[in-house]
Amino acid sequence: MIDHDHESDLVFRALNDATRRAVLALLASEHEPTAGDIAAAFPAIGRTAVSAHLRILRDAQLVSEIRDGKHRRYRLGPNRADAAIAFLRQIYEQSLPTDQETAADRPESGLREAKSG
Amino acid sequence: MHEIVLVNETHLGVPPHEAFDMFGRSGGPGWLFSARFEHAEPGAAADIDIPLPFAGPGGETTVRGTARIVEMRPYRRIVLRHETPWTGRITITFAREPGGTRVRTVTELDQEALGWMTGGPGPAVPDGEGPADATCVALLTSLSGSAGLFGRAAANCAALAAEEINAEGGIGGRPVRIEVIDDRTHAATGLARLRELDRRRGLGAVVGVHSSATFDTVSSYARASGLLYLYTAANEGSRVQDGTLFRLGESVADQLAQAVPALMRESGGRSWYLIGNDYSWPRAVSTQGRRIAEHHGGQVVGERLVRLGESSFDDVLEDIEASGADLVLSSLVGWSSIDFERRFHAAGLRRRLRTLAPLLEESTREHLGAAGSGVWSCLPYFSALDTTENADFLRRYRAAFGPWAPSPSALTESAYEGLRLFARAARKAGSPRGDEVSRALHGLTLAGPxxxxxxxxxxxxxxxxxxxxxxxxxxxxxxxxxxGTA
Structure with a gap:
């Protein structure tokens, strides 16, 4: 596979999760919500899990945290361009067929597997 | 040009010729966004479904785009050009290695792709000022969504017109600059982006090649702000000019008045089935089609309107067969039209029924290949027109955009005519004001493609x-x- 530095690897992993992508979409549409606002938008997930997602996004520098009195607010950045490129890479990577799909598409190899299994 | 390069590799446990043959085959493993095409050869149009990280304006999680095969070396290498929703180039190579094949893709993309990765539609063009000395004209079109397959050719035709206008010295000594807006086949997105661009750039005019649903939404903004709006796509034809709004495109009556009786004469059939998408233009086609068919002794034996973007037509095909129709009038648009005609062809219905599809033009037909063979259309332009003006136009178009660029059509070439007419009217008016250019448009003639x-x-x-x-x-x-014979 392709070599990439540690930081872009963090970005890539952070984005490889539908909830974290939804959190980013929320931050793109709302102005600096608090951790409580974000948790409220994902009632099925639970506050602790949302905090864990936010930490992963923060480590990848996809979101930053701002202290506002006793609240913590979140906004996108500073790594927005990296995030967009990581999304693109993920999309193109997943567009290639996998070895398993290819094997399943070959009737004769499917038979061989059935026999050996 | 392409600023982003992505490299992906995978190992497949089959020899190179098998891996190669799987590409583009329907029913096989998903290869490059389930790319589908009629024949794997240079020039073949492919449709692709690209997954999105964020849901689109209609809640969709994939975007349907178009690509074109530009190079094909059997078992070695395939090169695809992305056309919509963003542009780029994908090179796929197949190399034999122990136990199978190493498949490598090198994807080169421009910045447009990034706009799709950040959620929300965002602005149509990057931040910053345009050149201060240029007259900015927006091409409002669709590069994604169900009408997205028209946008690339429309953008090419607009760029060619601008190049020619500027070679003649521009308008009043100022060059014309085209800004392309993708409405994503979504009226509110079109309006938001047009408004935002007009605020930043101060538009001289808008040329529109998009659905009448977008026109209905955007026209009130243009009317209120006095912006010159040349809607050059086929339209209902109900009201031609309204202040600075012009519906220059062919009307439904223009398209159907002669074509409906011609198809009845040609086929000997009289029983029509009407199928279309559920918005203003297809509804007008159905209403006027029924009137014209009945006037010529025909009858309507079935009618169905499906949502814009509908891709499943099994029950419609059953309904058509049960109706006893021998003629079909289809006002399906874009991808809906392609999905319908593919199914219609696969079901063997083409042998018994003749179809008139007034919006079947080159962008749509190129995805159909043999599946579209035998469908009739009626439009003011076809790239097959055998005239000197058209041959010159196509030569310039191919020189600028390459041998495999999407062929211009009545819909997409209308952007060229719209811009040439705008430039001529603006020169005649000697003013960039929308109302003055509007007046100057009356009586203009143009010998074009x-x-x-x-x-x-x-x-x-x-x-x-x-x-x-x-x-x-x-x-x-x-x-x-x-x-104007209707």
């Missing part, structure tokens, strides 16, 4: 209409008729 066109005193475009039949590789012109 589709022949001689003129803007009447009522703001309506006078032009010739052509009746054509799709073949597996293009259109065969079957007849010509003057417009």
């Amino acid at each position: 589709r022949g001689r066109v003129s803007v009447g005193a009522d703001g309506r475009l006078r032009q010739r209409m052509y009746l054509a039949e799709a073949t597996a590789t293009g259109f065969a012109i079957r007849g010509q008729l003057p417009s």
Whole structure:
């Protein structure tokens, strides 16, 4: 596979999760919500899990945290361009067929597997 | 040009020729966004479904785009050009290695792709000022969504017009600059982006090649702000000019008045089934199609309107068969039209039923290949027109955009005519003001790719209409008729 530095690897992993992508979409549409606002938008997930997602996004520098009195607010950045490129890479990577799909598409190899299994 | 390069590799446990043959085959493993095409050869149009990280304006999680095969070396290498929703180039190589094949893709993309990765539609063009000395004109079109397959050719035609206008010295000594807006086949997105661009750039005019749903939403903004708006796509034709708004495109009556009786004569059939998408233009086609068919002794035996973007037609095909129709009038648009005609062809219905699809043009037909063969259309331009003006136009178009660029069509070439007419009117008016350019449009004539066109005193475009039949590789012109005969 392709070599990439540690930081872009963090970005890539952070984005490889539908909830974290939804959190980013929320931050793109709302102005600096608090951790409580974000948790409220994902009632099925639970506050602790949302905090864990936010930490992963923060480590990848996809979101930053701002202290506002006793609240913590979140906004996108500073790594927005990296995030967009990581999304693109993920999309193109997943567009290639996998070895398993290819094997399943070959009737004769499917038979061989059935026999050996 | 392409600023982002992505490299992906995978190992497949099959020899290179098998891996290669899987590409583009329906029913096989998903290869490059389930790319589908009729024949794996240079020039073949492919449709692709790209997954999105964020849901689109209609809640969709994938975006349907178009690509084109530009190079094919069997078992070694395939090169695809992305056309929509963003542009780029994908090179796929196949190399034998122990236990199978190493498949490597090198994807080169421009910045447009990034806009899709950040959620929300965002602005149509990057931040910053345009060149201060240029007249900015927006091309409002669709590069994604169900009408997205028209946008690339429309953008090419607009760019060619701008190049020619600027080679003649621009307008009043200022060059014209085209800004392309993708409405994503979504009226509110079109309006938001147009408004935002007008605020930042101060638009001289808008040329529109998009659905009438977008027109209905955007027209109130143009009317209120006095922006010159040339809607050049086929339209209902209900009201031609309204202040600085012009519906220059062919009307439903222009398209159907002669084509409906011609198809009845040609086939001997009289029973029509009407199928279309559920918005203003297809509804007008159904209403007027019924009136014209009945006037000529025909009858309507079934009618169905499906949502814009509908891709499943099994029950419609059953309904058509049960209706006893021998003729079909289809006002399906874009991808809906392609999905319908593919299924219609696969079901073997083409042998018994003749279809008139007034919006089947080159962008749509190129995805159908043999599946579209035998469908009739009626439009003011086909790239097959055998005239000196059209041959010159196509030569310039191919020189600028390459041999495999999407062929211009009545819909997409109308952007060229719209811009040439705007430039001529703005020069005549000697002013960039929308109301003054509007007045100057009346009585203008232009000898262009589709022949001689003129803007009447009522703001309506006078032009010739052509009746054509799709073949597996293009259109065969079957007849010509003057417009405004209905």
